[in-house]
Amino acid sequence: MSGYFVVVDELDDWAPYFPSREVISFDQYLAKTDIPADQTVRILNFCRNKRALGRGYYCSLLAEARGHKVIPNISVLNDLRRKKLYTLKLEEVAKSIAKLKPAGNAAQVTFRVFLGECQQAEFAELAKSIFERFAAPVLEVTLEYDGQWSLEKVHTLSLKEISDEAEQEFLANTLEKFSNRLWRKPKTRKHYRYDVAMLVNAEESMPPSDKKALNHFIKAADKLGINLETIGKRDYVRLAEYDGLFIRETTSIDHHTYRFAKKAEAEGMVVIDDPTSILRCTNKVYLADLLRTNKVPTPKTLLLSHTDKDSLQHAIDYLGLPIVLKIPDGAFSRGMYKATNMDELVDAMKKLSKTSALVLAQEFLYTEYDWRIGVLNNKPLYACRYFMVKGHWQIYRHDDGKKAATGGFETMPTYEVPQAVLEASLKACRLIGDGFYGVDVKQTKDGRVAVIEVNDNPSIDSSVEDKFLGQALYYEVMAEFLRRLESQ
Template sequence: MKPLLVLVDQISDWSPYYPTNQVVAISDYLSDYAETKGYVINLCRDYSYLGSGYYGSLLAEARGGQVFPSVRAIRELNSFESGQPLLPKHSRTLENISRKDETHPDRLDLRSFFGITQNAEMASIARRIFEVFGFPVVDVSFTRVQANLWVISSVQVRALDELEEASQTEFAEALDTFSHKIWRTRRSSKRYKYDVAILVNPEEALPPSNKGALKAFEKAGKDLGLNVDFITHRDANRVGEYDALFIRETTQVDHHTYRIAQSAENQGLFVIDSPTDIMRCSNKVYLHETLKRHNVDTPKTHLLLVQQNYNIDDIIEELGLPVIVKIPDGSFSIGVEKAKTREDLLECITRLGERSALLLLQEFMPTDFDWRIGIIDNQVIYACRYFMAKSHWQIYNHSARSNANKSGNADAFAIDKVPKNVIRTALKAAKCMGSGFYGVDLKASGDRAVIIEVNDNPSIDMGVEDLHSGNMLYQQIMGTMLRKLDELNGR
């Protein structure tokens, strides 16, 4: 049987149950655990984005554990909107339960412990709810909107300290059962027409692809037999009409790009960027933990849980000055600051700590340029050097008055001309994240190649990333999409 670890905010949360060394406080898990094998049950109270529960699941996934709830489940809960329909068979079940009651209620409630409920008639529904949301303890309400059509009207997660004595017993029994059995994962349906939707935002100031690149993607797709349509977030309800979704709008977790990707994948589409890639790549804590577990070289990094006591002088001794301070979900150099002095560092931690419970502090590694290696399905497809913005230490300088000075120059390279250690390190880092479409950012110094970030949704602009390979770059990306669709459809 695989090992089991239980995460709580404080050990005292576990006081109604038998003491065990399998229960760990989130602060201890942050500092004392590396690789995590087996199952992780995350019972932290706050599952909001960047809360302790969110980080509990994020760190567990990054360290190799199979965690409940997953980060994806947390995002699905946080983006939940009342009125989600049930499967027809489950609506019929609720209708039958309601008819047996002489009052014929239009609302029914369910409490589920790891997909297990005391109401035998709702057993299959409880299991389905757990497959979708994956939370240890939830209260779910269902509402009839018409005959034989019931919807989920609310989903509320319950913390351990909210459980009365009878529910504490049910929880303990369900946990014991769950630790010996894991539910199957959801199966996606398969579709057979090759229609590709490219999600764009015509009003975006810095889109991942300019107009020329979008036209090149469209042409490459059609040359390969893919019907390509451009859609915006206003077309989200149409995404199920397609076989694949290619996102060319800047992605964020707490954003419609994630919700559309999630909806598309749930409907069986092949998606670039997948919700998993968006979640993993958008959070630098996940990236750091994953690369650390796989021995991929990164700048010296200190994870700081802001509400815990810390010694600023020990951090400076570890990392030196200046120190780079990052919020986990920043992009385009936003939320990344350089603290030159001890006072600057304290001020950065205090200010950025108001936005995230965790911060990353890293050694400063000055270089004239960063490498960007484009990788899809674990294959290198382009290489660029991005130079620092004028008189600035980053590629992007958002405070520059002139648009010409907001970003540095870039040049594309033949892949075989890139230092081998840069390519090797980039491939290793991308493989740690998955098999999606990534832009891997590195700094190189001598024999050392150091990962700065692995980005989902990397920039592909006509006249920049395609300067060396031209139309072949677009053909490689759309060709990968075609091949993946063939694989999904058994061709």
């Protein structure tokens, strides 16, 4: 049985569009009580009456009760009933509204949003923003102009209210793009048990995984009966089509990766990196205090908020020289300085204080390499030693306008890793969650172990992290997805 349905009041409502057996009436959906509870079902609710206790309302209500993923959901329908409720949620689209130019002498304009898209190019950004907050098949938006644009009204439309042929064609094309597998499902398509989205950014200069590694993940998922599809930033509105989300793009809190993770979690999807892990890992200030409080071995650390020499002298007295300074959300050795004297310390603090109120200061521990321990569901998965760039103190060196230089690496089985390194890594990960992490650890010549940070989105590149496990590394990650999907 198909896992996709478009629900309409009467089948005649679909007459202007291409026939499909996935299009059913409200009464037919009401009678479908035999769908197995563990089957993933997605519903597009095109019913007319979405007021409380109307058919459209009951369609979404029944879908949620049956565990089906529905657009629009009950929360959206309830919010759109009252202007005070939906205007609160639309505060974030104020920037998009502010960008709009006056429309001649018009004091009011109305446009329609079809699954996040609209026919008028000038409203494209606003349409997408509104749909992200109120996912409904068709929305009508009214703006008023009085020196500046403001949102007057947002409400849902049914198929019956779309009588213009150009609009009907636009909706049909948008539907086709929105859910490609619904409208163009090849007859020979392999039957998958689950669909998982893999969020990537093809333009990222230093992505967590190269193209070969991404393909290895896709092949491993295929063997497990998982359809793993790559998606990008623009596919936010399509998340409800999937059962899981695998983020393979560098994460940050003030970033679309975090919004993707939050939405996926809200949809009840299996998600790695989960939003809690992103929150705990991406801010080094939070992470440093978390590790210190729970007695995980780390370098001596201070949080600095001032550039005056008295506080900086205290840092030198406590940490010694050199001192390593870091911004809270740096990645791949970016936003880091090593200060060897007071002048360098003052200069680095002034630079970093421009972007962050707090700066992390740590004692400098010299090692020839950094350990990276990959941990999945609180179990060690892989181990690498990343060596420092020749003549440099980090494993990455960023030169302006040039590709980042890297040191060598050595991949090995986890059973060859010193026990103290493994124990510190696992202890740190247990504080974060049960996701997929990469723990950076230093081990000095005298045996001292110090956790530098926990990465929620660890690097997995072909012929590097997979050097020892090979395809088994990708298989283990996707097998964890399968385990979590089945446990739901």
